[in-house]
Amino acid sequence: MDGVRERRSEELAVSRRTFLQSTAGVAAVGAAAGCLGVIGGDDSPTVLSEPDRQYDNEDLPYPAWGQRVPDVAVPTALSDSEVSTRDVSQPALYTFFYSHCNTVCPVLISTMRNVQTHASNEGYADEVSLFPVTFDPERDTADRLRTYGGEMNVDVDAGNWTFLRPADPARAEAVVTDEFGVAFERTHPEEMEMYMFTHAALTYLVNGDGYVERAYRSKAPNEDQILADLEQVREA
Amino acid sequence: MNRRRVLAALAGVGLTGGSAWVARNGVPRPDEDVGGAGLPREVETLDAPGSTAGTAAVPVPETPTVVDLFATWCAPCDEQLEELRAVEGEYPEVAFVSVTNERVGDTLTREDIADWWAEHDGAWTVGIDPGSELLSAFGANSLPFVAITDAEGRVVTEYSGVAAAGDLREDLDALVA
Numbered sequence: 001m002d003g004v005r006e007r008r009s010e011e012l013a014v015s016r017r018t019f020l021q022s023t024a025g026v027a028a029v030g031a032a033a034g035c036l037g038v039i040g041g042d043d044s045p046t047v048l049s050e051p052d053r054q055y056d057n058e059d060l061p062y063p064a065w066g067q068r069v070p071d072v073a074v075p076t077a078l079s080d081s082e083v084s085t086r087d088v089s090q091p092a093l094y095t096f097f098y099s100h101c102n103t104v105c106p107v108l109i110s111t112m113r114n115v116q117t118h119a120s121n122e123g124y125a126d127e128v129s130l131f132p133v134t135f136d137p138e139r140d141t142a143d144r145l146r147t148y149g150g151e152m153n154v155d156v157d158a159g160n161w162t163f164l165r166p167a168d169p170a171r172a173e174a175v176v177t178d179e180f181g182v183a184f185e186r187t188h189p190e191e192m193e194m195y196m197f198t199h200a201a202l203t204y205l206v207n208g209d210g211y212v213e214r215a216y217r218s219k220a221p222n223e224d225q226i227l228a229d230l231e232q233v234r235e236a
Numbered sequence: 237m238n239r240r241r242v243l244a245a246l247a248g249v250g251l252t253g254g255s256a257w258v259a260r261n262g263v264p265r266p267d268e269d270v271g272g273a274g275l276p277r278e279v280e281t282l283d284a285p286g287s288t289a290g291t292a293a294v295p296v297p298e299t300p301t302v303v304d305l306f307a308t309w310c311a312p313c314d315e316q317l318e319e320l321r322a323v324e325g326e327y328p329e330v331a332f333v334s335v336t337n338e339r340v341g342d343t344l345t346r347e348d349i350a351d352w353w354a355e356h357d358g359a360w361t362v363g364i365d366p367g368s369e370l371l372s373a374f375g376a377n378s379l380p381f382v383a384i385t386d387a388e389g390r391v392v393t394e395y396s397g398v399a400a401a402g403d404l405r406e407d408l409d410a411l412v413a
Contacts, residue, residue, distance in 0.1 A: 102312075103378055110307060110338065114366070117341035152309050153344040220377030223337070223368040 045211040047236040048229055062181025062202060064215050069094075069206045070179035074133065077145045077165035078156060083131065086210045091233045092129040093226070095203040096182045098136035099148040100194065104201050104219045106152065108132075111203070111221045113154045116161055118227055125160055127234050133164040135172040135184050136197065140165060180204070207233050274373045275389060279335055279363035284350035286359040294363070294370060295385040296331040300411050302404070304334040305371055305381040308344065308352045315398050316380035317356050322401040324360060327408050332360040337368040386411055 046066050057064045069092075073084040095112055097105035112130050119125045134140040140148075145163045149156035156163070166172040176182050184199035203221050205214040213233050216226065276293040283289040295301035304320055306313035317334070324332050334353075340346050346364070353362050365371060374383050374394065383394040384407050393407045 106307075106309060107378060110309065111368075113343075114337070114339040114368070117339040117343065118366075121339070121341050153338065155343050218377070220368075220371065222372055224372070227367070 045207075045209060046213050047207055047233045048213045051214060060181070060215075061183075062215055063204075063212050065212055067212050069204070069210045069212060070175075072175050072179050074164040074166055074175055077134065077140065077163035078142050083162060083164060085206075088129055088206070088208075088210065090127055090129055090208045091213075091230060092131060092206045093203060093230070094131045094133060094180070094206065096133050096135055096176050096180065096184075096199070098134055098184075098197055098199075099140050099144055100136065100196065101199075104199070107220050108201060108203060109152050109154070111223050111226070113152050114223055115226060115230070116155060116158065117153075119160065120155070120158070124234060125158060128160055128230060130161045131164050132161075133166070133176060133180075135166070135176045135182070135199070137165050137168055137172055205229055205233065207236070274369075275385075275391075277365075277370050277373055279365055279370060281361050281363040282346055282350050282353070284353040284358065284362050287353070287362045292333065292361055292363060294333050294335060295383075295389050296333065297389065298387055299331045300327075300329065300387055300408070301331045301333060301385045302408075303370075303374070303383045303385065304332070305337065305365075305374065305376050305379060305383075306334055307336050307338050307379050308349060309338075310379045312398050313380045314356055316382065317358060319399060319401045319404065320382075321357060321359065323404045323408070326405070327412060329412055330408055333363065334358060334360065335363045335365045335370055337365045337371045339366040340364060384408070384411065 044066075045068075048065070050065055057067060063070060069085045069088075071084075071086050073082050075082045093112060093115060095108045097108055099105070109132055112132060115128070116125075116130055119128050134145070140163075145165070146156055149161070149163070154161055166175045173184075176184065180202070182200045182202050184197045186195045187198055188195050201217070201219040203216040203218075203226070204212055205216070205226065207213050214226075214229055216222070276295050276297060278291050279294050281287055281290050281292045295303055302320065302324075304316060306316065320332060320334075324330075336349060338344055338349070340349070349362070349364065371381070374381065374391070376383075376394075376396065378396050380398060381394065381396055382399040382404075383391050384404075385391050392411065395403075
């Protein structure tokens with residue numbers, strides 16, 4: 001028995017080091033590389049199989065497939081509350097943005113908004129949580145985000161949409177960059193009075209047990225793909 | 237500002253909008269493995285000025301087509317519409333189609349989109365692309381996005397960011413001359 005477990009761990013140590021460290025080997029089954037279709041049986045923390053990708057988890061600067069969602073508590077922007085990521089017990093999407101952004105962020109937010117509308121149209125609005133996280137807490141006040149949500153045709157009062165707003169810039173970096181692996185940096189474009197950001201684009205799909213199912217690394221996430229993945233995760 | 241890519245130069249290696257999308261995202265979709273990137277695609281069209289409710293293939297078959305991908309929340313998309321309006325009347329043989337990838341629902345209805353269209357003096361076919369499939373097929377990752385296709389449906393030019401009327405005229409002159 002021990003021999004089997006050891007051998008398995010050895011194999012996995014090559015490709016899944018980070019994952020094993022954080023889960024003490026419990027979820028070893030199903031992490032074999034290249035596995036397609038149904039994986040892992042009851043021990044797998046994910047519903048979706050490993051994405052087709054070039055890198056192993058430990059090479060990635062962000063939590064990826066099969067890893068736990070970062071353990072953070074972030075204040076909600078429009079109410080006097082906070083969300084602890086690991087207490088979220090249903091499928092959730094996270095994305096990272098700032099509302100003064102003109103290019104990438106509106107696409108990320110509108111994708112999430114389209115998911116919200118799909119959920120509402122298809123009757124699963126209360127089975128998914130949507131967490132857009134601002135990394136510009138100084139300017140993204142409650143009023144600003146409420147207005148922004150309105151412009152983007154988001155139903156900000158629906159229970160499934162929660163703008164998250166770290167308390168200050170330092171905390172934004174700690175949460176968004178250090179925990180979620182989404183780098184951002186202030187810029188001061190010559191033709192503009194205000195500061196902007198360069199930033200990475202990432203949207204996470206996390207399952208109800210708090211494990212990352214997908215990290216969509218795209219400025220224009222494929223909405224159909226997200227909806228299909230979400231459906232599988234919801235119905236698991 | 238705008239990133240203009242003349243795709244004709246890349247035709248030899250088959251880098252259509254669709255495969256460019258794959259290259260950027262690494263998520264191949266079955267219908268994008270072949271040239272043409274899953275185009276044309278059937279979209280729902282709306283009852284609005286210059287447009288009737290129904291469906292339309294985009295790009296329009298056997299017709300040079302200017303495809304404008306927009307969203308009602310996208311401020312530069314207003315500007316893009318203005319540039320397109322300046323050009324549209326000069327090219328009767330070219331089809332113009334504008335499509336939003338916004339999903340209609342309680343917070344944005346078909347009527348809201350039609351109202352937006354009327355407010356901004358839209359005057360041709362306007363449709364919706366819930367699921368962003370057309371967006372994906374063109375490989376657009378920002379809005380506004382304009383693609384010009386020839387009569388065979390090949391993408392000859394595309395713009396990420398506002399395409400100026402002058403540039404559009406150059407493209408269309410080359411296409412319909």
